[in-house]
Amino acid sequence: MTTGMTIIGSGKQIPADWAKTLIDEQAFAAEQARLGRKWNLLGLAADAARDGDWFRATLATRQVFVQRFGEALRGFENRCxxxxxxxxNEDKGNGPVxxxxxxxxYDREGRAMGVPMCEELFGKIPRDLGATLAPVEVSVCGALVFGRFPAPGETETLEQYLGDAFPILAAITRFPEAPHAVETPVRANWRVCYHITHDDYHQVAVHPKTFGKNGYPRREAMGYFRFGLHTAFLSTPDPDAFNKLAAGCRDGAFVSSHYFIMQLFPNMIVSHGRSDGQFWHVLVQQYSPVAHDRSLLRTWSFPSPFAARHPRHVRWTRPFTDPGRRLAVRYFVGKIRDEDHVVCERVQANAGRIKTPPMLGALEERIGWFEENYARVMADSIN
Ligand code: FES
Ligand SMILES: [Fe+2]
Incomplete structure (x- = not known):
């Protein structure tokens, strides 16, 4: 039997058993233990803006919460x-732990410092009980809070981990208004869902009335980029486009002029697209793993904070036209998402019969890159 197949797009190998975590709960749990040690998106900094604010999140299937203590943001596993x-036991709130x-x-270090009847019942004072919450390391980029479970050897800061995506995320999440948040369950493994976001080959078949109506994209008109564990696609042939995007975000000079999408390992997607004319919007999304065969897509959408080349009269009409535009974007995003999820759920239904690697063409090259990065992280020892 074939043990691996050359990926046409990248020339690398994906193992024949790549789909094991789609059907095997233990393999899925081992995968999640590794991914939880990388920086994962947890939620919005606005949900922990004031002293005592907290929000609940999921980190590699484990429930956690993030809480503000004065200047400091702290994270803990949600388990006494x-x-x-x-x-x-709510999504968000304010108050002591x-x-x-x-x-x-519990105090800000996660130590149990107040224990009713402690000396009578436990024979010592709370400090000597040594009861602590499992910590989560948290860090912020722009309006987003990321977290990871501490692990020996995982010392990269969030900024180092995200590389050039850090200034881009910091700039693109300067929300001009509160983002519109939607959560969509999907009965498919997160990796199947994540693959389709890297796939520029399926639009004609799956999205015939929207993305696919102009036919297949021409590979030579597009730019694929990889950096660290992450990848990006910019719809311009300029080989320097990604560097220019990062530099423009660093110095505040970036002007919206083309579609781009970044996939930030392990499961986050940031896209910047045009709704009509020079009106640009941003989606921040995450395929949050729930089980080997279930995921939750979290989506935040908002108008792009970047300048664009608007004709002058548009400034006057925007207050009247923007609400309709917002609804149109939500409708369009929901339609594309639902079309994708039908495909993902059907692939998931076949998961038990997958015995070979996928055959990837040049418009699927970034799936190969993602799988290569995934294999690297899965090869890490876990102790
Ligand atoms: S389980 Fe939390 S105080 Fe007892
Ligand atoms: Fe799609």
Whole structure:
């Protein structure tokens, strides 16, 4: 039997058992343990803006929460050290970390410092109990909060990890208005869903009335880029386009002029596209893994904060035309997403019968890059 097949697009190998985590819960859990040590998107900094604010999130299938203590943002697994009750039982809120089961109270370091009847019942003072929450390292880029479970050897800062995507994310998440948030469950493994976001070959068949109506994209008119564990596609043939985008975001001079999409490892997508004329919008998305065969797509959409080349009269009409434009973007994004999810769910239904690697063409080259990065991370030892 074939153990690996050359990927046409990248010349690299994907193992024949690449789909094991789509059907095998243990393989999926081992994968998630590795991915949870990388920087993952948790949520919006605005949800932990004031002292005492907290929000709940999922990090590699484990529930966590992020909380502001004065200047500091802290993250913890959402599980009391006493008898494992979830400390946070809503999506967000404000207030001290006090468990609802027996009222243990935790400080900003995650130490149980308030324990009712502690000396009588445990024979020591709270400090000597040594009860602590499992910590999550948190870091911010622009309006977004990222987190990872601490692990030996994982010392890269978020800025180092994201590389050139860091200034781009910082600039693109200067929301001109609160983003519109939607969560969409999909009955498919996150990796199947993530692949389709890297795929510039399916539009004609899957999105015939929108992306696909002009036929297949020409590979030579597009730029594919990779940096660190991440990749990007810019719809311009300029080989320097990605550097220019990062530099323009650093110095504030970037002007919207073409579509681009970045896939940030492990499961985040940032895209910048045109709704009509020179009206640009941004999507920040994440395929959050739920189980080996289920994911949750989180989407935040908002108008692009970048300058664009608008004709002068447009400035006057925007207050009247923008609400309709927003609705049109939401409709369009939802339609594309639903068309993609039908495909992902059908591939997932075949997952138990996948025994060979995919055959990737030049418009799927970035799937090969992603899989190569994924294989590198899966090869890490876990202790
Ligand atoms: S489980 Fe949290 S205080 Fe008992
Ligand atoms: Fe698609």
């Amino acid at each position: 050290a006493h008898r494992f009750f979830p400390l946070r 006090v468990c609802g089961f027996h009222h243990w109270r």
